[in-house]
Amino acid sequence: MIGNVIVTQDTLTIYTDEGFYYGNERRTFSDKGVKLDDKKVILTATVGEYFFNEDKADFRRNVKLFDTISTLTSDRLLYFRREDRAIAFGNVKIADKENIIYADSLIHFRKVEESHGFGNINIKNKTNHSTILGGHMEDYRAKNYSLIDSLPLLIQIDTTFSGDTVKTIDTLLIKSKVMKAYRDTSNRFIAIDSVEILRGEFASKNDYTIYFRDEENIITNKTGDESAQPVLWFENSQLSGDSVKIFLKERQIQKIDIINNALIASYNENFRQRFDQISGDTIMLFFDSTGIKRNEVYSNVLSIYYLYDDQEPSGLMKASAQSSLMNFDQKKIISVKLFGTPNSEYHPETIIQGKEKEYFLPSFILFENRPEKEKLFTPQLQMNFSKGNQ
Template sequence: MITVIGDQLYGRMENGESVREVVGNVVLTQGNVRITCSRAIQYLARNNAHLIGNVVITQDSLTILTDEGFYFGNEKRAYSDRGVKLDDKKVILTAGIGEYLFTPQQANFSRDVKLTDTLSVLTSARLTYFREIDKAIAVEQVNIIDTSGNIIKADSLINLRKEQITYAFYNVRVRNLRDNSLIMGEHLEDYREKGYSLVDVNPVFMQVDTVKNESDTIKAGVKDRKETDSLLQIDTLVIRSLVMESYRTDTSNQFIAKDSVRILRGGFASHNDYTIYYKDKETIVTNKVNDSAAVPVIWYDNSQMTGDSITIRLSDRRIDRVFINNNAFMISKSEINPRRYDQLTGKRVIMNFADNQLNKTEVYGNVLGIYFMYEEEEQNGLMKASSREAIIFFEERKVSQVNLYGDPNSEYHPENVVEGNEKSYTLPGFTLYEGRPTMENLFTKKIGKVF
């Protein structure tokens, strides 16, 4: 039963019910629940009280503040729709509407909910907070800003404060303010203490290099395709896969994409089964996952490259060098005749870039090459060549010079023999892959072979 004391007490009957009104320095108690306010109207039979003016509810370390509310003694429940603040020394929770159940220690808040602790600030339309187990369930317009520089948005979210674990569902957006990256998906698991995150439903990673203007800047929570398109139109790294993982430590920050991985950045694209992005080292590594698996494929401008392992080194988020190891194969389509492909194979290929353009390619080990010849853009047969090493120089996206080293050998095939027979001039392992990631097909098409 609620007990009430105050400066003034008035008794009356309302609709056959005994009502007690207490005014001035009002104190209500029930067990270890204590309530103070300016004025209280107590309904004796129902064991309820209407609390008015400077309401303060306490229980041990818990404090609830509101201008006006209700306390239901039989249920040990407090309610207010006049703005509520809850402080339990672990979190501060505010909202337009709040309900607190003392026995299960559960808060149900709605309308402009805000939960603040030492690690983050969470806002949502509705939130349930379980004090005993330090668990919060947020629904609708969920937004978390944490001290590590991350912003998480989602339709709904479960946060286990004690374990520092977060689960987010549907329309999930994770923005990192430090490196201007954005991860989108439909399901997120984040284990803060372990430094591990997982997105395993429709994950997409995006990282902007340069921003053209304010309207192009990544906003926390891309909500529609129009905004996504505006991000893709500037110099942005985009990675799509079936599963994405992130590992964070004091000394490293690595991002892993698994299964049907597609990468796009300007004129550079890739399709592979496994990619590791070392953010701190600005290095992307793609690997053939086993002997029977498909090789990683990368495209740059009019060239296609394959190999068992491909490493991409960035400098200031721009491609600096590409290393292709084991069974390296490079194919470049002619701009003059699309049926003709320059080809180059070797054990290892190193591609060097300057000002975001390929300027030199180095090939090491069992070099084989086929180069179609031109004189003032007139087709002039082809050259087959072999050596231990080779260096190819590029100017204005075209081969300008080829140097062969170590037992060089070459043979010329005239135009009248080559014309119409281009497909017969291919090196062992020649394969053209379709499904190159682009802005248009990044979210739909799969990899396959042309021939």
Template sequence: MIKAIVISFLVLVVSSSIFYAQDRGEPIMVIGDSLIGKVVEGESIREVIGNVTLTQGKVVVTCNKAIQFLSRNEAELIGNVVLKQDSLTIKTEQGFYFGNSKTTKSVSGIVLDDQKVILSADSGEYFFNEDRAFFQSNVKLRDSSMTLTADELTYFQTDDRAISVGNVTISDDDNVITADTLDHFRNTKHSIADGHVKIVSNDNNTIIFGDHLEDYSKKKYTLINENPVLLQIDTIYTAEDDSVESFRIDSLIIKCEVMEGIRDTSTIFKAIDSVKIIRGAFASVNDFTLYLRTDEKIIIEKMNEEGEVPILWYENSQLTGDSITVYLEDNEIKSLDVNSNAFMLSQSK
């Protein structure tokens, strides 16, 4: 009977120790030039000053001063704080390290460098067990090909993924995208943007608005499938009189249900379903438009045999046909070709 009680007691003690260790996590170790121990409101505290080094597993922290809370397995880090784990480095002036959850937090400006990206913000947290960062306020993420800014950003280091919220802007050699939220995958250079989306081309003066965008930078392809509107503003030279040059601002507007942008050797935009086009004296209603900006050509077609016949208005004429090609020159309409079931109605002046 006594033997059974002793065994039960030992099992209880061992189990309690295991659960306690799991709850606490690995103890943090702190060393430095000088150490002051004291008890504040019943809690044991160590102040370590000068050349401070804190270690927990692979995490190594250096700073000028650390205040270690023994029972909580935590430490406040003060002055020239540098946290390292493998290729990851985090720098701040003041912060905290929580040993039980293996996380760090700072509200004194924080910079993360994992040799893939540099991430900075006014405040931030890093979860070492999850390889995850959550940064807030004036967030900026940079790598070799793009810059991303936002109000909040969650960075998944292992997945090379960043989820941004609030006043998001991402820019690369091709485009500048702004949105309310953006999910960016670094390896594939794939971005998904939602809410008040705007994409501005760096190669030309084209802007596309919408509510949902998917951009595949490696493939040079963009999809906007919620309320897309394309706006292109061109400055057109009109005349020269007494050494005074005259210019006219001309805009192309394309509205549709789905828009695709293809950036390769030429710039191509596809407008699909319920397409409306306006440009100066030219307008059209159709179900499919192919705008070849580089080739200065607009092709308007029926979606299929049962589709609506495209309608085009130009100056005083209305044209219909299964396929209409508009040729441009210096951003002005040069000629029109109407193929199959062509019909034209003109209003005399």
């Protein structure tokens, strides 16, 4: 059949400039450009076959599938009309008004708006400028929900405008074993198991993280009695507790709450073996644009602070109380107040020099392996990320 060929069956219409029809098999074939329209989707490609007995299309090269919600492109696509199911292979891309999904292969259920992607997953959200990479994903568009359960990595790039220039000012990386993304009113990401977080000078390791994008809040939790506490690193400080909540405003940390078994340890830049430490049931840290401004500790306060005279070591102070308040200026303590049966004890420099490891609080643990960008965002992941940002 040559010249403006049209094949119809019920609501199905196939268009091509030149094609073949095999009557015994009830099959059509064309390699001159094919268009399929079944009133549900429009499917085009350079090469196409249709099997009428199975109601199945097999389209190859420059494949595009259009429906009222999304557009899918790939190297090859199988379309099962009765099931409203499409299986796409090679350079797969599915896009709607909010998201673009890239994958090596993908199964798409059009009627229920559900997709399963495999290999080099890249989910790009146009609204919040986030990208999630992984090896396998499930996307439920009608529920505004995605699940990535193979090597997920969330990348959130914050930018600012200066004249006509877009400048990257910070990048949030969250890596875990399982990640869930909710694109509803809460606009939240949940990272589960072996979570690592990195953003500027802030880093964390924990088992469970919730990130509220719109509210700019990050919550990390201990998942069980035998589980490890969330650990955070910020500048020269290490923070840990059963639950840690980080509150941001315009991408800057405003407050950190450490709840239950809270501990902060900070080393001195010139004396790295000396850790100022404070523990309590709850610790609240308050920040402004210059850094930490205030530290409030509640219940069972224990502290060790090293003293300096003109930047030279001058002993330490051990203290206990029911609550405490510390004020800072330029990241240095300018005042300390203890409340509720306060007790303090000075240890001179001659006694503590060279014995700093003997002056740790009972709950102090020095955590290693702070997350690093080079390990989280590997060259292979960078290649996958760039695929969605060309």
